[in-house]
Amino acid sequence: MALLEIEELRVGYGFPVLMGISFEVEEGETAVLFGLNGAGKTTTVSTIAGMLKPDGGAIRFDGSDIAGRPPTQLVRDGVALVPEGRRVFPALSVSNNLRLGSWTRRREQAEVDQRRQLVFDYFPRLAERADQAAGTLSGGEQQMLAIGRALMSKPRLLLIDEASLGLSPALAKTVFQVVKRINDDGVTVIIVEQNVGVLPYADRALIMEKGTLVFSGVGDEIRNANLRETYLGGGSE
Amino acid sequence: MGGLFSERRSLLIGIGATVALVVFLIVVGEEKSLVIGLTQGSAYGMVALGLALIYKSSGVFNFAQGEFGTVALYVLYLLDIKGNYWLAIIGALAAAGLMGFATERLVVRPLFEAPRVILLVATAGVALLAIGVELWFADAQAKPVAKAFSRNDRITVFDVQITDQRLWLIVTLAALAVLLGLFFTRTNLGLAIIGASQEPTATELVGISVRRLSSFTWVLAAVLGGLAAVIAIPDLGSFGPGAMTSNYLIPAFTAAVLGGMTSLPGAFVGGVLIGIIQSVATSAPLFQDGGELAIPGVPSTLIVFVVLLVVLVARPQGLLGKRA
Ligand SMILES: Nc1ncnc2c1ncn2[C@@H]1O[C@H](COP(=O)(O)OP(=O)(O)OP(=O)(O)O)[C@@H](O)[C@H]1O
Ligand SMILES: [Mg+2]
Numbered sequence: 001m002a003l004l005e006i007e008e009l010r011v012g013y014g015f016p017v018l019m020g021i022s023f024e025v026e027e028g029e030t031a032v033l034f035g036l037n038g039a040g041k042t043t044t045v046s047t048i049a050g051m052l053k054p055d056g057g058a059i060r061f062d063g064s065d066i067a068g069r070p071p072t073q074l075v076r077d078g079v080a081l082v083p084e085g086r087r088v089f090p091a092l093s094v095s096n097n098l099r100l101g102s103w104t105r106r107r108e109q110a111e112v113d114q115r116r117q118l119v120f121d122y123f124p125r126l127a128e129r130a131d132q133a134a135g136t137l138s139g140g141e142q143q144m145l146a147i148g149r150a151l152m153s154k155p156r157l158l159l160i161d162e163a164s165l166g167l168s169p170a171l172a173k174t175v176f177q178v179v180k181r182i183n184d185d186g187v188t189v190i191i192v193e194q195n196v197g198v199l200p201y202a203d204r205a206l207i208m209e210k211g212t213l214v215f216s217g218v219g220d221e222i223r224n225a226n227l228r229e230t231y232l233g234g235g236s237e
Numbered sequence: 238m239g240g241l242f243s244e245r246r247s248l249l250i251g252i253g254a255t256v257a258l259v260v261f262l263i264v265v266g267e268e269k270s271l272v273i274g275l276t277q278g279s280a281y282g283m284v285a286l287g288l289a290l291i292y293k294s295s296g297v298f299n300f301a302q303g304e305f306g307t308v309a310l311y312v313l314y315l316l317d318i319k320g321n322y323w324l325a326i327i328g329a330l331a332a333a334g335l336m337g338f339a340t341e342r343l344v345v346r347p348l349f350e351a352p353r354v355i356l357l358v359a360t361a362g363v364a365l366l367a368i369g370v371e372l373w374f375a376d377a378q379a380k381p382v383a384k385a386f387s388r389n390d391r392i393t394v395f396d397v398q399i400t401d402q403r404l405w406l407i408v409t410l411a412a413l414a415v416l417l418g419l420f421f422t423r424t425n426l427g428l429a430i431i432g433a434s435q436e437p438t439a440t441e442l443v444g445i446s447v448r449r450l451s452s453f454t455w456v457l458a459a460v461l462g463g464l465a466a467v468i469a470i471p472d473l474g475s476f477g478p479g480a481m482t483s484n485y486l487i488p489a490f491t492a493a494v495l496g497g498m499t500s501l502p503g504a505f506v507g508g509v510l511i512g513i514i515q516s517v518a519t520s521a522p523l524f525q526d527g528g529e530l531a532i533p534g535v536p537s538t539l540i541v542f543v544v545l546l547v548v549l550v551a552r553p554q555g556l557l558g559k560r561a
Contacts, residue, residue: 049442075444087439089432096428104444106425153444
C-alpha cells in the first residue's frame with residue numbers, strides 16, 4: 001500500500017480544474033510534480049492538505065480516506081504543506097514562526113525543542129536569525145523558514161509548493177539538498193517544481209498539463225525519458 | 238515591515254511626546270489637567286485596548302465595543318440590587334463576554350469572507366440593536382450604579398483628589414496593558430492571534446482554527462469593554478442607554494488611532510493623551526466663555542475630533558504604529 005493514493009481526483013473553483021487525476025506516492029519517496037503555469041499543481045497539493053474540498057475521487061493517506069478533512073486535522077494526521085508564496089508570519093520572529101509550527105505538539109516540550117534543533121541543523125541560517133522578524137528575511141531565508149515551520153509538526157508527508165521559485169540556482173540547489181536530507185530522515189516528500197534541477201533528487205516524477213496527469217514515472221524512467229524535450233519545453237536548468 | 242528596532246523607536250517617540258507634554262503642562266501651570274486627564278484617559282485607554290485587539294485580529298473597527306460595556310452596566314445594576322457587589326461585577330463581565338461571543342458567532346463569522354467595510358457596518362448594527370434593547374428595557378431613564386470603593390480623599394496630586402475608584406481604574410489598565418503585552422509576545426495563543434491576523438491560511442496549515450481564535454478574541458475584547466464600563470462609570474453615579482457609546486467610543490477610537498490602531502501599549506498611551514488634551518481644552522482660557530474659541534458645552538468633544546483629524550491627516554499610522 002502506498003502512503004498516498006490519489007484516485008480520479010476532481011477539484012475546481014466553481015469550474016473544473018483537476019479533471020480526474022490518479023497517482024500514488026510510496027512511503028519514503030521524493031516525488032516531483034511538474035507542469036506549466038496554471039496546470040493545476042497548486043490545486044493538487046492544496047487539496048491533499050485540506051485547503052480545498054474535492055468534487056469527486058478519493059485521497060487515501062496511510063490507507064484512510066482523507067478527502068474533505070480540514071487542514072487543522074490533516075496536520076495532526078501527519079500531512080504538512082509549505083504553501084505557494086511561503087506565507088511566513090511576517091511580524092513574528094523566526095523562533096515564534098517555528099513555535100506556531102509546533103502548535104499541534106505544543107504540550108510536548110521536549111519534542112518541540114528537539115524539532116527546533118533539527119530545523120536549525122537543516123538550516124543553520126535560521127538559527128543565526130532566530131530573533132529576526134520573518135518579514136525582514138530574504139526570499140531564500142523565508143523559504144527555509146516555511147519548510148522549517150512545516151517540519152515542526154513532525155509530518156510523515158511534506159508537500160512543498162514551488163520550492164525554488166525566486167531563488168538563485170545555487171540557493172535552489174541548497175534547498176533541494178536539504179529536502180533530500182529531510183527525505184533521508186524518513187519524511188515522504190512531494191515537491192512542486194518548474195526547475196528540472198530537482199530531478200537528480202527525485203524518486204518519482206509527475207507531470208501535469210491542463211488539469212490532467214500526462215506522465216508518471218519512477219527511477220531511471222524519469223532520467224531517460226527525455227522529460228525536458230517532451231513535456232517541459234526543453235527549458236534549461 | 239518594521240522590525241523590533243523601529244517598534245522600539247516608535248515607543249520611544251511616544252514616551253518622549255508624553256514626557257514633553259507633562260513638562261509643558263507643569264510649566265504653564267496646567268498640572269491639574271494632567272491628573273484629571275490621566276484619570277479620564279484611563280477609561281478611554283481601556284476601551285481603546287479592546288478596539289485595538291479587534292482591529293489587530295479582524296481588521297475592523299468595532300462600533301459595538303462601547304455597548305459591550307453598557308450591557309455589562311445594566312447587568313451590574315440588576316445583580317447589585319440584591320446580592321454581592323463583586324459577584325455582580327463578575328456577572329456583568331460574563332454578560333459582556335457572552336455578548337462578544339454572540340456577536341462573533343452571529344455577525345462576524347458569517348461575514349468572514351465579506352469586505353471589511355460590511356463588517357464595520359454590521360458592528361454598528363450590533364451597537365444600535367443593543368441601544369434599542371436597552372431603551373426598551375430601561376426607557377431613557379438613568380440608572381444608579383454603586384462604586385466598589387467609596388473613599389475619595391486617600392490620594393491627592395496637584396490639589397486634585399483621585400478617588401479610590403479611579404485609582405482602581407488606573408491600576409487595572411496599567412496591569413492589563415502589561416499582561417496583554419506579555420500575552421501577545423510570550424504565549425502560543427497570543428502569537429497565534431497575531432499570526433492569524435496576517436496569514437490566516439498559514440495559521441490553518443499549522444493546525445490552528447482561525448474561527449476559534451476569532452471567538453476567543455471577541456470574548457476577550459468584550460470583557461475588556463465590560464471592565465472599562467463597570468470601573469469607570471460608577472464614578473459618574475448613573476448611566477443610561479448607549480452610555481459607553483456616546484461617552485467613550487469616539488475618544489477611545491481617537492486614542493486607538495493615536496496609538497497606531499494595532500498597538501496595545503499605543504492604545505494605553507493614546508487614551509491617557511486624549512484624556513489630558515481634553516481636560517486642558519476644557520480648562521484653557523481660550524476655550525472658556527468669552528474666549529476666542531468658546532463653544533458652550535462642547536470643547537471637550539470638539540477637541541477630540543480635532544485631534545482625530547490631525548492624527549489621521551498628519552500621521553495616519555499613529556504615534557506608536559508602523560507605516561503600512
Ligand atoms: N482561487 C481560485 N479561483 C479561481 N480559479 C483558480 C483559483 N486558483 C487557481 N485557479 C485556476 O485553476 C487553474 C490551476 O491553478 P493552479 O494554481 O493549481 O496552477 P499551478 O499549476 O499551481 O500554476 P503555477 O505554476 O502558476 O503556480 C488555473 O487556471 C487558475 O486560474
Ligand atoms: Mg502554483
